[in-house]
Amino acid sequence: MKTDNWTARQIARACEGQLLRDSNLPINGFSIDTRTLQPGNLFVALKGENQDGHLYAAKAVDAGAAALLISNETAVAGLSDKVAIIKATDALTGLQKIAQKRRGQLQSKVIGITGSNGKTTTRAMLQHLLASVGRCSATSGNLNNHIGLPLTILGLDATADYAVLEMGMNHQGEIRDLCRISQPDAALISNIGPAHIGILGSLKNIALAKAEILESLSEKQIAVVPGDTEFSELLRQATKAGLVYFGAGENNDYRISELQMTVEGVSFRLTAPDSSSDCKLHLAGRHNAFNATAALALFHQLGHDLQKGCQLLESFAPVSARMERVEVAGINILLDCYNANPGSMSEALSFLNVCPAPRIAVLGDMRELGDMAVSMHRQLGVQAAASRPELLVCVGADAAHIAAAARENGMAEASVIALSSNEEAAEVLKDRLIKGSTVLFKASRGMHFETIVRSLWPDLGKDLH
Template sequence: MISLTIKEIAVAVGALNDTSKWSDEKITSVEFDTRKLVKGSLFVPLLGNNDGHEFILKAIENGAVVSLWSKSLAKLPIEVEDVFPVIQVKDTLQALQDLAKFYLAKIHPKVVGITGSNGKTTTKDMTDAVLSSQYRVHKTQGNFNNHIGLPITILEMPEDTEVIILEMGMNHAGEIKVLSELAEPDVAVITMIGESHIEFFGSRAGIADAKMEISLGLKENGVLIYPGEEILLQERVGNLADKQLKTFGIAETNDLYPLNINAQMNQTSFVTNDDPDLTIVLPVLGTYNVNNALAALSVGKVLGVPVEQSAPKLAQFQLTKNRTEWLDGVNGSSILNDAYNANPTAMKAVLDNFSTFETNGKRLAVLGEMLELGEQSSELHLSVKDSLNPSQIDKVILYGDQMSVLYEALKEKFDKENLFYFTGGKEPLIQFVKEQLEPGDYILLKSSLGTDLLSVVRALQA
């Protein structure tokens, strides 16, 4: 719970009106959604599909004790005038960000910023596990990782927070810059450079430029942690002469790397060059998650958390929902749900791991189209072909218009009774998959969130 006076808020946001009448009144939370307001809240009316200013009476009814306001005071409802405090500003979104910056400076925790084309949320959760072995930690919840969600995350930070972990997402150039300059990280992490949102950047090089924006807000002598084998980042970190650089990855040229990896259905274990006698166990599948763990461990090392102290926490960390989670499926099957997000790199990585799991039944892969790939969409969907081997995946079921090119290419590899393609409504897809599943079968579902294979996952759960 936070505690800020209206006087503090007015100063932080540059109030255009006199609020001294209510200076000493306090708020304990900040919210832009009237449905989430509680007693003691500051209401932030934002302009979007709806104009938040129109809901100020509902905000008051739901517990708001003060509101930001970017319109003329003459437009306040008559019920509000002189009896309810409003803080007039030029722009309520900018005021929200300014207030977050003020509160961050007031609490003064160490700040860890995390971005990347894939693995941001998992790395955030792992970093939380690592750092919570020594610090009081606050982190981004859900997908609150943009220009609105990040300041809200900051303003939800308890006053005793020692480290705050901020996930930073983007789909256009300049967005990470805004977040990084607001948060001013002590440590910044880039998990990987993939193809997510390539439609807006034209190339992976453009994506690398956008991810490097996280370094623009780094504090003086701050630390950038990045995958050392990514050439696109190697080419760009040379401009950070006043920053410390730490690398992680599989190669021995990195500052932190694994000496061996043992991947199983429900866990992955490895040892690192930092402590060859210590086996680190992750309660998640996938060798690709070792890289996420190495990034988290690197943050721990920078902030003085030894690996032997954080390893037990990593063994117990909880993944955010819908990311490579095993679920009980219909007809005695097991579902590997990874349908929250997808890009070609991530899809190939999870397929490569899924293909190795021992099962008494069949392995089925249900793959939905990947979005925001722009002019390279056909080429990038086609690139998944090499990770689909008929000797390892018994049936491939593709969904969505963009998957047509992969479907045509896989006809060369898979018999027609093992390769299927659906578009349109999902009910035929759901019914077909249910008919295919038998006891002991494993089924992977992977797609972009916008493709909505999560509804298929729900329908296939036991």
């Protein structure tokens, strides 16, 4: 992969900063963490609520940084004169300006992806598809916010034909800012659901926030958006771009039908404006049929063969810790520790229902639901009671409402356990897991459910983030 080398002067101009000290060392990359910084990197001294990167500037120099981007000149006084120092009014704003400059130099077609659920899987699917027809660079891990996206852009392959950028948000205006930096040529919204509704206040506000990805697109550009939603008109009004709709409804441009879900995966028929194709995914959950359809729609709209795309997705492997299936000692484990919201929780329970018994659902708090937290956790409890896993383990204060609603709707007392800690959950599960059982782990990121999994299977060797 080819990335760009920078000089300190170029960095200073790009971030509209002041070059306090120059050096002859080329800058070959960007880092905000001295633990992962590589020799030759520019270290960006970000200042946040709990950490100040200026305190680690000396460590960065010792680790081989070629330059420092700072906002506090006093904090780096006395450091080695072998490294360049660039001062910006704000280091984060400086990083974003540098990324915006790099974006303007890229020849790649840049595609922005957002959505309440499934954006990481959809991004990975589209990357998998586009890599078959050209060089494709994309977001790595969860670098999809106001810090991660600039770092992603600065690390993109300079020779890539496509760049697929994931954009996350939890408040109004965030995606608009990310688009100002990334200037997408096309966009995709995977879905609109109640993730972060506690911050944004309503589904309509969530739809408006997601629609920000469409605002900068021109009438010659395209965007793929969900059609099975009450917000279709809102999305249309947000942009001049041509909108392509996907979903199960009759009026969608890319329509899913004959959808079947088994423990082995999902299959469906995809009907496009000019063709149709049978698709099969070795992925858990019917929601992945919708993720795949969104990715296939954009792949097709970019001029590539739909049937070939369906064939390519048969070999697509799940993103780590997102409904990832692992078998250990005859126990079927469904790893979905990364995050959770009402929509993704519901889909996970639906998939668990087709898995081999005995079935165990280990569910934790869903965060950022605000005043709707109790009702949405209780709604999940109603679904759990209807699907009747042999054991329901609920961890956390909010998840206790899942347990209560499950009991009230017919689950036996002995089959529902409400706990306050991950340690308790691990102890309970040690005595309940038997060969042939299926166990689902799902909760919001802040619940750190990976600690339960690692306690039960220390040698699992999986990235649970």
